[in-house]
Amino acid sequence: MQETPLFSTRQRILGAAEELFAERGFAGASLRQVTAAAHVNLAAVNYHFGSKDNLIEEVFRRRLDELSRRRLERLAEVDALPDPSLEDVLDAFITPALELSLDRRGGAVFMRVLARAFAEHNGRLRKFLSDNYGYVLKDFAAAFARLLPQLDKEELYWRLDIAVGALTYAMADFGMIQRRVGESERSHRERMAQHLIHFTAAGLRAE
């Protein structure tokens, strides 16, 4: 009668944690809630991850390693084009996140977790993310700088800062726009991505 689980204890903890962190925040989701949702013993978290803080980091690492890789891959492709546009670079940044958010298991929810991380203004999580994945933003900033030579460094950084905000917020689905009834999640998010690219490109190019 006892069915063998499809995924390892580790993976099921990560999946349940991701979902509960998105819904209730890092402090708001307890390890007991996580392990119950994962159908796993409470002690398994500390056995496999050492602590709750480490679990949180691992939730990010599991998604961001691949997301960052794909973003930089796409950016390299765009850089190799004869005459890349702003939209191409934005696409290189957004499309991998879009694909992740359409992944069958939990991708969409992860974008909400990622947005929560921005709210953790101080502390270990911000440092972990910037230490491990800051280079991605750096590379993209350089690409934008090449495409917007008329902007001085400070003006460019202001605009990129605002753009990252718009992207983060939108990809986390924080807004009021709901998916149309009968519309697939895929189509909804693809349209969002198009709007995002269009809006952000205009903002970056302004004046």
Add this chain to the structure above:
Amino acid sequence: MQETPLFSTRQRILGAAEELFAERGFAGASLRQVTAAAHVNLAAVNYHFGSKDNLIEEVFRRRLDELSRRRLERLAEVDALPDPSLEDVLDAFITPALELSLDRRGGAVFMRVLARAFAEHNGRLRKFLSDNYGYVLKDFAAAFARLLPQLDKEELYWRLDIAVGALTYAMADFGMIQRRVGESERSHRERMAQHLIHFTAAGLRAE
């Protein structure tokens, strides 16, 4: 030796709660931390507010009542202009938030609390905010619709959604841009507001 406090128990709780909610989130900040920071007895929270959830709502109400009023005042002024621009309407939305964030006591911190509220995707807080302050966004959306008649309703809502994201994120100071050394907080935030208006207006007008 016992100095009489400048503010009421109620006000000191609200101030301390605001600060700790910004720093650690709603779940992450405990009532004991709040009351300790406010130099107030633990039971005072439940006496004055009834519960932690009510305290959270009151933290918002204290700021948002006035912020909403001022935004709509400014919007009415803009609407009375002979030929209002997109930038005028954006200014009506942003300037009151800017002024709040420059308020001597805690305004800047409140914008971070407000951004945290967007991450609380489900639950009572979102409903409280949309029930009580949703009409402000509605009025602004109508003003934008008048200024952007070439956009159909859906296109407009997508863009406003993205714009709200950019504004929320930026006003909460979630980004990477730090205040320049020697630059005043006021000047930093005023420049940010100008960049925000410029960027967002371009995004709304795109194409």
Add this chain to the structure above:
DNA sequence: CGCCGGTTCAAACGGTTGTTTGAAGTCTAG
């Protein structure tokens, strides 16, 4: 078989959570 590293388990650890209680203090109106 017996052993052993890897994993899961129930139970307990000390500490913290939001909330309640009833007594003590404070202030004003009569």
Add this chain to the structure above:
DNA sequence: CTAGACTTCAAACAACCGTTTGAACCGGCG
């Protein structure tokens, strides 16, 4: 000066927190 409403207080409540423990279980190798 006292009665009574309002406010503060220390203490306790049950529930929950992250983490640790040591025994039980498991598969594969000798």
